[in-house]
Amino acid sequence: MNINISINGKPHTINTQEDTPLLWVIRDIVGLTGTKFGCGVSQCGACSVLLDGKLTKSCSVPVSYALDKQVFTIEGSSKNLEILRQTWSENNVPQCGYCQSGQLIAATALLDTITNPTDQDIDKAMSGNICRCGTYTRIKKAIHQAVALKNKADE
Amino acid sequence: MSNIQKIDRRNFVKLFGLASGGIILGCTATTVEKKFKPAIDSDFFEPNLFVQIDTSGTVTLIASRSEMGQGIRTSLASAIADELEADWQYVKVKQATGHEKYGNQNTDGSRSVRTRLEPMRKMGAAAKMMLISAAAQKWKIAEKDCKAENHFIVNTLNNDKLFYGDLVALASELEVPNQTKIELKKVADFKYIGKTLKSVDLKEFTTGTATYGIDIRIPNMQFAAVARCPVAFGSVKSFKKNKAAQVSGVSQIIELQRLTPPIGKFFGMLGGVAVVANTTWAAFQGKLALDIDWNLGENVSFDTEKFKQTLTERVRKRGKLVPGGNGNVNSAFKQANQIVEATYHVPFLAHAPMEVPNATAWFQKDKIEVWAPVQDPQTARSELAHFFEIPIENITIHVTFLGGGFGRKSKSDFVVEAVAISKKINAPVQVVWTREDDIQHSFYHATSAQYLKGSLDKQGNVTGWLQRVGFPSIVSSFKPLSDYASGFELGQGFTKPIYQLPNFRLENVKAEANLRIGWLRSVVHIHSGFGNNSFVDELAYAAKKDPVQFHLDLLKKETNNVKLAPLQYNSNRMMDVLNQTAKMANWGKKLPKNHGLGVAIHYSFYSYVATIVEVSVIDKKVKLENVFTTIDCGLALNKDNIKNQLEGATMFGMSLAMHGKISTKDGAVEQHNFFDYQMARMQDAPNINIHIMDKMHEPPTGVGEPGVPVMAPAICNAIFNATGQRVRSLPLTDVGFL
Numbered sequence: 044m045n046i047n048i049s050i051n052g053k054p055h056t057i058n059t060q061e062d063t064p065l066l067w068v069i070r071d072i073v074g075l076t077g078t079k080f081g082c083g084v085s086q087c088g089a090c091s092v093l094l095d096g097k098l099t100k101s102c103s104v105p106v107s108y109a110l111d112k113q114v115f116t117i118e119g120s121s122k123n124l125e126i127l128r129q130t131w132s133e134n135n136v137p138q139c140g141y142c143q144s145g146q147l148i149a150a151t152a153l154l155d156t157i158t159n160p161t162d163q164d165i166d167k168a169m170s171g172n173i174c175r176c177g178t179y180t181r182i183k184k185a186i187h188q189a190v191a192l193k194n195k196a197d198e
Numbered sequence: 199m200s201n202i203q204k205i206d207r208r209n210f211v212k213l214f215g216l217a218s219g220g221i222i223l224g225c226t227a228t229t230v231e232k233k234f235k236p237a238i239d240s241d242f243f244e245p246n247l248f249v250q251i252d253t254s255g256t257v258t259l260i261a262s263r264s265e266m267g268q269g270i271r272t273s274l275a276s277a278i279a280d281e282l283e284a285d286w287q288y289v290k291v292k293q294a295t296g297h298e299k300y301g302n303q304n305t306d307g308s309r310s311v312r313t314r315l316e317p318m319r320k321m322g323a324a325a326k327m328m329l330i331s332a333a334a335q336k337w338k339i340a341e342k343d344c345k346a347e348n349h350f351i352v353n354t355l356n357n358d359k360l361f362y363g364d365l366v367a368l369a370s371e372l373e374v375p376n377q378t379k380i381e382l383k384k385v386a387d388f389k390y391i392g393k394t395l396k397s398v399d400l401k402e403f404t405t406g407t408a409t410y411g412i413d414i415r416i417p418n419m420q421f422a423a424v425a426r427c428p429v430a431f432g433s434v435k436s437f438k439k440n441k442a443a444q445v446s447g448v449s450q451i452i453e454l455q456r457l458t459p460p461i462g463k464f465f466g467m468l469g470g471v472a473v474v475a476n477t478t479w480a481a482f483q484g485k486l487a488l489d490i491d492w493n494l495g496e497n498v499s500f501d502t503e504k505f506k507q508t509l510t511e512r513v514r515k516r517g518k519l520v521p522g523g524n525g526n527v528n529s530a531f532k533q534a535n536q537i538v539e540a541t542y543h544v545p546f547l548a549h550a551p552m553e554v555p556n557a558t559a560w561f562q563k564d565k566i567e568v569w570a571p572v573q574d575p576q577t578a579r580s581e582l583a584h585f586f587e588i589p590i591e592n593i594t595i596h597v598t599f600l601g602g603g604f605g606r607k608s609k610s611d612f613v614v615e616a617v618a619i620s621k622k623i624n625a626p627v628q629v630v631w632t633r634e635d636d637i638q639h640s641f642y643h644a645t646s647a648q649y650l651k652g653s654l655d656k657q658g659n660v661t662g663w664l665q666r667v668g669f670p671s672i673v674s675s676f677k678p679l680s681d682y683a684s685g686f687e688l689g690q691g692f693t694k695p696i697y698q699l700p701n702f703r704l705e706n707v708k709a710e711a712n713l714r715i716g717w718l719r720s721v722v723h724i725h726s727g728f729g730n731n732s733f734v735d736e737l738a739y740a741a742k743k744d745p746v747q748f749h750l751d752l753l754k755k756e757t758n759n760v761k762l763a764p765l766q767y768n769s770n771r772m773m774d775v776l777n778q779t780a781k782m783a784n785w786g787k788k789l790p791k792n793h794g795l796g797v798a799i800h801y802s803f804y805s806y807v808a809t810i811v812e813v814s815v816i817d818k819k820v821k822l823e824n825v826f827t828t829i830d831c832g833l834a835l836n837k838d839n840i841k842n843q844l845e846g847a848t849m850f851g852m853s854l855a856m857h858g859k860i861s862t863k864d865g866a867v868e869q870h871n872f873f874d875y876q877m878a879r880m881q882d883a884p885n886i887n888i889h890i891m892d893k894m895h896e897p898p899t900g901v902g903e904p905g906v907p908v909m910a911p912a913i914c915n916a917i918f919n920a921t922g923q924r925v926r927s928l929p930l931t932d933v934g935f936l
Contacts, residue, residue, distance in 0.1 A: 077406020080478070128405070141553045167881075
């Protein structure tokens with residue numbers, strides 16, 4: 044069947060089964076490969092996207108769930124994501140880089156919802172994202188720095 | 199070591215399909231340790247490292263090592279850029295295809311920097327000399343009146359400047375300087391080496407545009423998933439494909455025969471049933487819908503719990519003597535004031551890189567093209583030539599970014615699968631493993647049992663040390679019925695103890711392989727690091743001595759008048775890293791209630807590492823509070839990258855200590871995915887403090903792996919310090935901790 048979805052503000056008409064997970068529509072049909080497959084069972088967060096601004100594991104929601112919603116992926120751009128990209132780079136966060144799309148999306152969702160996250164807020168917000176290379180301490184530092192930058196800009 | 203030559207541009211373009219102007223330099227670098235190196239015929243020039251400077255000033259390094267998170271592309275580029283006096287913003291890295299012309303590309307053993315630093319530097323220096331010559335010609339002045347500075351050649355007489363990009367046309371006409379004339383920079387003049395440089399790939403990594411194997415998209419490409427026998431080396435008896443064929447998007451279902459590698463070479467593939475479809479998801483769904491009757495084969499009775507008991511019984515009896523011991527442990531034990539005995543276990547482990555094994559292949563009549571995240575593209579290429587009987591020169595392997603490797607992606611069974619399927623369906627295809635496939639069909643890090651018996655004299659000195667080890671050998675993956683750990687494996691931390699042991703005996707016990715065995719980040723050092731450090735800690739407590747002081751006392755003493763070769767183990771360096779770590783950790787400080795400190799030291803991949811871990815244990819819940827690690831890795835090429843690697847190794851070692859366990863029942867792996875094969879997460883991450891010793895005049899040594907082996911023993915020793923409970927069997931979650 045034909046399904047209409049919007050990814051990063053761009054409309055797409057997709058011919059697929061409505062129970063196909065959003066992840067595979069994004070990767071294999073739309074062709075945006077920045078969103079990654081890691082586990083397929085909502086355990087690792089590599090496939091994180093924002094659905095109407097809400098952090099979502101795209102491997103575990105059917106594409107039909109994204110109907111009439113805005114899908115935001117790592118290929119997109121937002122104020123908070125750009126700040127995070129900057130602090131991610133300043134802290135030289137990525138090692139292999141594979142999980143970082145999901146980490147950045149999860150961090151974007153955090154910055155979008157909490158103004159001054161504590162370490163515990165960060166732990167909670169990022170607990171769904173595995174980094175096998177182990178870049179957690181740098182991610183945490185980059186998030187704190189991004190918050191500071193953002194708040195400074197908002198002043 | 200290296201031989202530098204200018205490559206004719208047209209030849210280069212013809213050879214490598216890289217069309218761009220400017221200077222292209224190539225050089226030969228050997229990648230194996232000297233003693234294994236075949237003699238290089240200096241008349242026969244086969245360059246394997248390349249750097250190019252084009253008219254825009256862009257410096258492009260062709261990276262011959264796979265990038266899997268260890269930062270090698272950045273590190274190697276920085277060495278060239280430093281000697282070239284390049285501006286970092288002009289430096290780019292292009293990944294080499296798998297080809298023998300690039301020298302050994304096998305990315306493992308923490309050896310890339312160790313073996314390639316000097317040739318990289320020489321190449322940068324040679325290019326700089328050519329640019330200086332070109333500028334001197336242009337200005338009609340002497341070369342000595344020119345100097346290179348941040349991508350310009352400066353006329354020191356009048357401060358005129360010429361940009362590198364504007365000099366390359368002239369420079370490319372010049373002869374490459376003779377090797378003997380190449381002068382390398384002094385340590386004090388380094389601009390990038392030993393400093394902190396950001397990854398060259400940050401933009402790609404933070405925008406989702408880095409292309410990993412799984413991101414390859416070829417026109418008309420199909421996707422495939424493979425069902426493999428749950429028991430290692432089982433085969434398909436029969437299968438029904440009706441239900442799978444009905445899955446929307448599924449186009450073909452084909453049987454894959456197991457490909458068994460010839461003895462001593464390659465990895466082959468397990469075989470099974472492949473489902474081909476128009477999306478990854480459809481292939482996964484089709485695979486789940488298959489109804490397969492398996493011949494489970496002889497490994498069906500393999501049960502890891504029973505095997506642990508078997509290995510335990512074996513290490514408690516006499517094993518095969520491993521040469522290299524000294525003294526007589528039995529007489530030491532007879533005269534002992536105190537005897538300490540312990541048996542340690544490490545379970546099977548899987549690598550679980552975030553990017554699952556995958557490969558894209560296109561088999562076309564007489565040629566094969568592959569795009570894959572492989573650590574060892576050359577072995578993959580030879581393997582394909584062997585199994586598919588295609589001339590090796592007709593096989594191209596494009597190395598993509600690796601979403602983690604940790605040793606898993608040096609075994610190219612997933613590449614063989616992709617090619618086999620592409621051949622059958624006559625179309626390009628991408629094979630993607632599910633996470634369950636990855637966990638259940640890995641080349642596992644072997645399980646081990648170790649029995650240690652030590653003796654102490656009245657003063658608490660160690661007088662005897664007997665160590666019996668048993669673990670399935672990696673060699674079993676190349677040669678069936680290899681039932682004992684091999685010499686090279688025992689060489690990783692067992693055969694040459696770093697301790698001063700007046701009486702030392704090592705024995706090897708039988709350990710057959712019933713799973714595919716492979717290497718995982720730091721390999722056998724995981725066993726030796728755990729056994730040795732846990733046991734030294736037990737001895738220290740038995741002797742009622744401080745564990746750090748006990749380690750220091752036990753380390754071999756260097757004789758002052760003996761000059762050590764650059765890569766020879768040097769106890770003083772180990773003592774320095776331990777003292778430094780103890781200082782950082784404020785060892786001996788008063789700890790809060792329920793807290794404990796544990797120490798571990800290990801020498802691996804020629805690097806010296808000491809770690810002190812502070813844990814808190816409340817209601818069996820173990821939390822790593824602080825980790826202090828010092829590394830002496832000789833010349834530290836890229837300090838921030840080294841720190842990043844050690845932070846990562848901390849988490850990797852912590853994951854395996856806390857959770858890592860692959861078990862089997864009736865021959866089949868019991869774990870499935872990250873919910874039952876768990877990893878450390880953000881909330882588990884301790885404060886990590888890394889110190890890198892300043893050894894800029896020593897040759898560079900391994901960085902990617904040496905931080906791993908210390909973690910499990912340091913954590914367990916800290917738990918003992920906090921609780922009095924000794925953990926001798928990993929992982930912690932298996933012995934009641936959370």
